[in-house]
Amino acid sequence: MEKLNELLDGLYLDNHLSIKEMPDLDLYMDQVIQLFESKFASSKRNEEEKILTKTMINNYAKGKLLFPIKNKKYSKDHLILISLIYQLKGALSIKDIKTALEHVNEKITNDNFNVDDLYEIYLYLSEYNREQFREDAHECASEVNRQVSLMENSDSDYLEQLLLAISFVNMSNYYRRAAERIVDEIGKGKETT
Known part of the structure; x- marks a missing residue:
């Protein structure tokens, strides 16, 4: 045993981006990539594996997995969605992820939905x-x-x-x-x- x-310890299953680790300031794409790469580096299977790339983020935006980005900057809500996408893409197709997150994206855009609460519950359930x-x-x-x-x-x-x-x-x-x-x-x- x-x-x-x-x-199991080497899987770093407790490695998640917390709300506190997400800046309240909007970030440029390179800053988003740097944040995710530094946070999830220990979770990579090998050195060649990429956590997040410009192409991935652009594909998420083009595929409408994320609500529209303003002035080429990503908000805390975008970071939360990117973190969820990062977790979901290990098991689901991009089409399925879009379907799953579509309503959340609409609520953020139209209803000022506080996605922080949803994410905190996700983090709690991840620990469980x-x-x-x-x-x-x-x-x-x-x-x-x-x-x-x-x-x-x-x-x-x-x-x-x-x-x-x-x-x-x-x-x-x-x-x-x-x-x-x-x-x-x-x-x-x-x-x-």
Whole structure:
């Protein structure tokens, strides 16, 4: 289990951009990129991976995942949405993210919606989910270990790693598919209004 703890610690699952870390001043694109790169550097799989690029931000704006930018500057609300997009893009398509965030963008633009409250709840739930994930990961690893111990094989370490990776991917697929269904429901709700 020690290796599993090291693996989970190395994922930096608690790495989120807090409201306090977001400046109240509007930022230029390069400043936004620098903020995200510095905050999420430890979460990168390798040095070549980019957290955020100009092309990504431009695509988010062109794809209407973000409400319009004013004077080439990004507000705190934009930073919150970019942070949510960063999290969502690991599992959902850009089309699904647009569908999921469309109503929030409209509320920010038309209703002066305070997206800070939504983001604070997201951060709270992220912490809750992180703790739940750690518990579930340990339970899964225990079951994998139990099942591999029933096999007669000298390569048990490899088999445990393989089966644990497959189990994690399997669970990830379940959650992704459930999230896609929820986004589909959001899209249906939008069509009827």
